[in-house]
Amino acid sequence: MEFIYYFGDVFTPINFGLLLLGTIGGLILGATPGLSPTMAVALLIPFTFQLEAAQGLILLGAAYTSTVAGGAVSAILLKIPGAPANIATTLDGHAMALKGEGAKALQLSFLSSAVGGVFGVLLLIFLTPVLAQWALAFGPSHLFWLAILGVTVIGSLDSKSVVKGLLSGCIGLWLATIGFDDIMGAQRFIFHPSLGGGINIIAALIGLFAIPQVITMFAKGRKNDGAEAIQVQKHPIKGAISELFRYKRAVGIGTITGSIIGLIPGVGGQIAGLVAYDQSKKFSPDRDKFGTGHPEGLIAAESANNAMVGPSLVPLLTLSIPGSPTAAVLLGGLLIHGIFPGTDLFDNHPDVAWTFINSMLIGQILMCIFGLYVAGMAARVAQVPQSMMAAIVLGLAVFGSYSVQSSMGDVYVMASLGVMMYFLERFGFSAAPLVLGLILGPIAESNFIQGSMIATATDGLAPYFLTGTLNLFLIAVVILSILYSGYMELRTKRYTSKEEIMA
């Protein structure tokens, strides 16, 4: 119950102000189509440099939580999911808005997000210290395999093609080796003076997530895609609360599904929302009403995608394996403040860890309160033309990456990686495993080198890295995740070709 001691830290004027700022800003950013939670958090990182570690994390955590919830506003009022996590929300949310129940849909969405979110953060609070203690048993070989596991799990589960996902991870791991080697001081892959200090993680994150989005907006041309928002009429909040109690099964299914999916590294909120929606439909007596503006579908989807947020941080804060691409960006935010996840975080920086986690708990409630008020404004922001969004994001990306070290080299790296990622994405590659490779690369390499030194003095490289229960377990998980994703990919292709034949 250590977290209770640090509860008061959330309510200092600066911390609470940042929490409010992150929550309200995140709701508006989340409602903006094209601005994903991952990109929003990546663009916010430069603003945390001048803050203390806990303050920076409060801002990033609040933005993460509320961008996911804010995405429901445009999903309901415009039928455009603000984030991939809100795809399932559009199915019933927009249909409710068309029936004149837009306000009720928004209220239900924020209420169920808060219920799911609070449960998810409670799981984070109670599971993290247990797993962090477990992480003490990890030696260099285990930490090496864990880093590889992080890359392969996201590479295989988060990508449409397993091979391309793993290849993206390899590219990330290679990019992480650019610069001077830590032990020998040797130059590695420094093709340009800008790369002398290696690739700055923050500049890379901004480039990999923001620039492809900017180019995607360019690719749409001068199309007027500012969709028209549906006007919402007032609806009593009490009615929405009693409706939420009426559909408690959907809340339960959504919350549990989201929490379980959040714990699995690499599986994002998009899947949590869709799986919860599907499960809720299966167990509902009104399953025929799903898709026609039935509150149950909306409640299940929204409670799931926010319940996923807390548990997605459990593997990140304990084992350095992010549960989602946005959690990977948060890991970058931790590392720039010199904080390493695992026992270091809870033993040496308990104030930072618990203030951050507690702020996420309070943030869920603030998100619910402000979400209802900000929804109208957020819907207007969602109508901003993409031409303006592209120019704004480009400007922020350039200034943000420059401000990291006041270096033009970082801006060049950001732009080069961003343009490269846009073209790679067009050919089925994915940014998430590449980012994971870049972030986990130094952890994998330092443990590989340490492990090889120990191995040379003892049994040799192969016995050290390939034997032992924990090593074998981690290797088995790496292999299983790849095989499972490969199987799912083949099955999807088989179903597609069957459908094509039927058509």
Place this chain on the structure above:
Amino acid sequence: MSTVTLPRLQHIIGSGLVAAVGASVCYISYTQQPSEAFLFPRLISSVFLVLALWTFIKACLGWTKVGNGISMTQFKNLAPGLVVALIYIFWAAKGFGFYTATTIAFFILLSLYDPAPHTALKSWVKRMITTACFMGVMYGLFALLLKVYTPREIFF
């Protein structure tokens, strides 16, 4: 004999480039000294090369199922914006000064992609006001709040 479609050709070129990078990384890793510094890159680059070659072979055989490539319309749409963005980042920001270059690039991009008609005076005024507001916010955030000293160069 099957014809090579545009997406397939793009996949061949794209995966070919990735394979070429993989081969170069692998070559450098195995030939550069001191070898201890390249122990980890050797491990990574070997896997990188194998996966890249597999992807390239699949693309050549037309087995690639994921990724639609870029259509001619998309390319025509994105090319002007990309050119402006690259000139802004790689030359103008350092050459003119950060704020001047950003103002010009923002205004050009807004004008290029704004769906509002180019013939209406009102839309030009709106774009100028939007640019001024954006630059005001950026100056406030980065110069005043975060105290980031950006290259001033010729202008500002």
